[in-house]
Every structure is written in structure tokens, then in C-alpha cells.
Amino acid sequence: MNETRLRIGLLRLTDSAPAILAQEFGYFADEGVDAELHIEPSWANIADKLTYGFLDAAVIVPPLAFAIELGLRGLSQPLVIPCNVSLGGNTVTLESPLAEKLRAAAPDRSMPAALCGLLQERGAPLTLGIVHAYSTHNLLLRYWLASGGIDSERDVRLLVVPPARAVEALTSGQIAGFCAGAPWGEVAARAGVGRAVATSDDIWRNAPEKAFAVRRRWADDNPGALEGAVRAMVRAAQFCDAPENASYTGALLARQRYLDVDSHAILSSLPGGAVASRNTSRFWRNTATFPWLSHARWFLDQMARWNLLAPDVDRAALAARVYRPDLYRRAARPLEISLPLQDSKTEGAHGAAWSLDATPDPITMEPDRFCDGAVFAADGQPTVPSNAQ
Amino acid sequence: MVLRILLIDTDAARAAALEESLSGAGYAQVVRVGSEELSAAVERSQPDLIIIDMALPDRDALEDIRAVSAASPIVMFAGTDDPGFAQEAIAAGVCSYNLSGVALADVKPIMASAIALFHRYRHVETELAAARAQLDERRQIERAKAILMKDRRMSEPEAYRWLQRKAMDESRKLSLIVAEFVAAHEASQRETKS
Numbered sequence: 155m156n157e158t159r160l161r162i163g164l165l166r167l168t169d170s171a172p173a174i175l176a177q178e179f180g181y182f183a184d185e186g187v188d189a190e191l192h193i194e195p196s197w198a199n200i201a202d203k204l205t206y207g208f209l210d211a212a213v214i215v216p217p218l219a220f221a222i223e224l225g226l227r228g229l230s231q232p233l234v235i236p237c238n239v240s241l242g243g244n245t246v247t248l249e250s251p252l253a254e255k256l257r258a259a260a261p262d263r264s265m266p267a268a269l270c271g272l273l274q275e276r277g278a279p280l281t282l283g284i285v286h287a288y289s290t291h292n293l294l295l296r297y298w299l300a301s302g303g304i305d306s307e308r309d310v311r312l313l314v315v316p317p318a319r320a321v322e323a324l325t326s327g328q329i330a331g332f333c334a335g336a337p338w339g340e341v342a343a344r345a346g347v348g349r350a351v352a353t354s355d356d357i358w359r360n361a362p363e364k365a366f367a368v369r370r371r372w373a374d375d376n377p378g379a380l381e382g383a384v385r386a387m388v389r390a391a392q393f394c395d396a397p398e399n400a401s402y403t404g405a406l407l408a409r410q411r412y413l414d415v416d417s418h419a420i421l422s423s424l425p426g427g428a429v430a431s432r433n434t435s436r437f438w439r440n441t442a443t444f445p446w447l448s449h450a451r452w453f454l455d456q457m458a459r460w461n462l463l464a465p466d467v468d469r470a471a472l473a474a475r476v477y478r479p480d481l482y483r484r485a486a487r488p489l490e491i492s493l494p495l496q497d498s499k500t501e502g503a504h505g506a507a508w509s510l511d512a513t514p515d516p517i518t519m520e521p522d523r524f525c526d527g528a529v530f531a532a533d534g535q536p537t538v539p540s541n542a543q
Numbered sequence: 544m545v546l547r548i549l550l551i552d553t554d555a556a557r558a559a560a561l562e563e564s565l566s567g568a569g570y571a572q573v574v575r576v577g578s579e580e581l582s583a584a585v586e587r588s589q590p591d592l593i594i595i596d597m598a599l600p601d602r603d604a605l606e607d608i609r610a611v612s613a614a615s616p617i618v619m620f621a622g623t624d625d626p627g628f629a630q631e632a633i634a635a636g637v638c639s640y641n642l643s644g645v646a647l648a649d650v651k652p653i654m655a656s657a658i659a660l661f662h663r664y665r666h667v668e669t670e671l672a673a674a675r676a677q678l679d680e681r682r683q684i685e686r687a688k689a690i691l692m693k694d695r696r697m698s699e700p701e702a703y704r705w706l707q708r709k710a711m712d713e714s715r716k717l718s719l720i721v722a723e724f725v726a727a728h729e730a731s732q733r734e735t736k737s
Binding site: 285 | 582597598599600601602603604605606607618619620626629630633634638
């Protein structure tokens, strides 16, 4: 069989797991895809190399994929997202003394409301690290701060700190806290310099996190290989999501060639990797691999809210151009998995487990609440009838 | 025209060489920074152009430089109207940010010397790595031969032919066969000891 080369960019993050697994287990090779994994030092590298054709695909934060598609950083490169990679996994970590103070103040108020109070007493903005302007973390952190009445333009100063540098910046006092993906919150906690005050789940239960983005030209030129790559990612996601596989996956990721950090720090962010861990990435359950149009719409609305996107951009068209549930459905056909009946769902409407209409069998879903209780229905999109109570 | 250039590179020798070549050509006033907070360095030195090693994670911090230089535009790769030029820069492992909107024509010779220098250093690195790998491989082959000669009483040419044949039969690289053979031998030695 003639193998198709697929160069995939990754960062040193827990949610690179499915791509690494798919490579190590030969899932890509099974599909005739000759995958090359490139561990990059920064989101900027991922973005530039995708833009200039040095990478064909990447595990990426969705807002950055939109920025590349639109050319917000320079030259544009059309991308498609045929599958999602992970849900959750981020922490808002504050320097330990501040986190303690906040915890003490928080019992009768929400954490961001308590932080708002502390900031007013302080009278000076707090510097917080985000991993990139076009990151999930920037949007989630701002959403969380805003839910407590904090103006993220005035009351805090948001500084871009690469994830692998966040702990160092916290230790040196350059930042008072950060929002970053696993395992970096856990690494800060283990070093005794920071404590998590919120996780992705506290901001938005089962929030979408990383996506698998592919250059549209590669996808158009290699439709069969694209489907194969999606299947490989889905199979790997199923493996990574099984609690009994956590120690294996953790040890694999910890290798020097990949994340090169303490496997225990990674383990606590893997499903089943830690007892009562509040912050694991999810790779398969809750339709974690499905590229929901409603997720794309939420990201784009939030980007517009914080002036990362011009108000005149047609967000519905952009979402549909990049997020491609149709490609996912086509690729998934031979896998005999349940597929959602719709491409969008109402986000934030479920406070308890609910059932998603899917074929052949409905899918049991966990809650999807936002910290401010908002319900997000991507306008103009058909929404799934709510089975929630 | 003298441009103010901020050079961010942890490879001190390369940074010094680039600084010398740029200031020698009369292009630039070069400010070099180590690993201090980038946005602070940019604010302080107000550069027209930033040249940075692609391998530094700090590039993420540069992406948000608008925050500190709201007045000046930031253009990656000193102008996006020449994708081929940008591609060369990436391949060489160097990236540039044009902060004050200086024309590409003015920036090009500067970037060209950075690209050439990064290429040269990369070439040296690659050669060094290849030489090391080769040395390692030879050492492993010697070791594998020694094991075969001692344990299986082969002569040296016999031992070498045995390894070569094994590589051919399994149609895999000799270096891989040898590495596996040595590793397996060491594992069995450890087992017999314990």
C-alpha cells in the first residue's frame, strides 16, 4: 500500500496523548498513514509551520485554528477540523498564598466573586499568565473572571507565557497565576508554588479543549488518508479514555522524546489516573472526538466578545467552513460507533446526566453547565431536544 | 538607515556572530537579550525588528506583543508578501517580527544574513550529530562482535557476517539489529546475575 505522509505538530501537553498513542500503536500505519510527530516548543511554531506548509496537521487550540484560517497572525492557511481531541484539562492556578486567601474567602461566594473582592482591596491589577492570545485558556479564563464581575481588561493584566514556562514564571513572581493545560497546574502544585482554584469543568463542564486541525489542501488531496487519520485518532482516544490504561499512557507520555516530565504529574490528568482527581482530560466519553458546530460557535462568539475577531466576520459561515462533522461521520462509518443525529447541541442546559439523540443508540452525556448558568444555543442551528430534567 | 534590532537567541556564539555581521554591515543597532521577560525587553528597547530562534518557546509571548506596542503594527517574518522568503527563514529555524512596519526591502538583507547564519549553525549541528551517531554505531558493532566471539566462539569476520546476515534476513538496518542484540545480551546478563 502506498502510504501518505502526514506531519502532525504537538506540544508537550497531556492532550497530545491520542496522537502519540495512535503513532506508537501503529493505528496510523494500519490506515496507510505515514504519520510523523513533531514536538514543537510553542503555539507560534505550530501556527507558522501549518501556515507555511511545514506541518500538515496539528493538535491545536481551536481559537488559534480560526486565527490561522483568517490570517490574523499574518499569512492565512485554510484548515479543517475533522475531529475534536479532548475536553477539559485546564486549571486556573494561583500562587499558593493568594490561593489560600481566596479559599478562605470563598465559602459563601463563588471563587471568581471572591477574587473580585480581593482585587478591589488590592487596588492594583493582578498579572495572570495565558498560553496564547488565541487559546482556549484565554477565553475560559476571561469568561470565569467576568462571571465574578472582574473586568479582564482593567482588573487584571493578561500576559502570554508558554505552558512549559508557566511554573517558572509563577516561581519567579513574574505572574501571580496562570490558566494552562495539564500537566502544568499539577507540576506547579507538586513544586509547592501554586494551587488550582478552578478547572475547566468549574468554568464549563466538559468544555472542548484541543482539536485536530488539518490543512484543507492536504485534506482535499488525500480524502482517504484523512478518514484514516481520523479513525486512528478516534481509536487512540478510546484507549486513552479507559481508566485501566492510564498508567501505561502516563509512562508513554513521560518519555523524554514526548513530554519529558514526571509521569505522576501527567497521570493525575488522565482518566482513571488519580483517585478523585478534579481535573482530567476526557478523550472519548461525552462525544469528546465529535467536532460540534456549537463548540465552534461558542469559541467564535467569545473571540468576538474580547475583540480577537472583527465584529463583521460571518461566524456561522466560518464555523461551518472549519469544523467538519461531515468528515467525522464519513470516517467513523466503519468503526460502528454511535453518532449524534445533529451537528450542534445546546450548551450549558444540563445540570445532570442526560441522553443525546444518536444512532444507532443514544449516548449518555455528563452535565455541561457554565459557571454563570448561561445556556448557549448557536443561533440558526437546529438544536437537540433537551432530555434534561 | 539604521534599524534597531532585538536579537533573542540562547546560542551565544551564533548571536554574537549575527550581531557582528549586522553591525559590521552598518545595518543595525543590535540589542541582545537572554531569557528575561520578553515583553519588558521589547518595551525597553523599542525595536523595529525582532529576530528570534524558532526553537524558543518564548515565541508565544511575542505573539501578544501588541499589548506592549499598541502603536506599532507587528508583521511576522518582516512582511508576508514574500512567502518563499518566510519559508526559507522557517527552514533555517529563525523567525522575525517587524514591529514598526519597516519595508521588506530594508529588512530583507538583515534577515538574509540571519538565515545564512542559522543555516550554517544548523549544518554544523547536523554534522556533529551524524558523527556522534556513527561513532556510537561503530562502538555497538564492536561490542556485538565481542559478545559473539566470546559466547559462540566465532572469529571476528564470522561474527560480522552473522550480524550482516541477520540484518539482511530481517531486512532491517544493521545498526538496529546490533542495538537490539546488545540490549538483549545485557538483559540476559542481568537476569543471570540476579
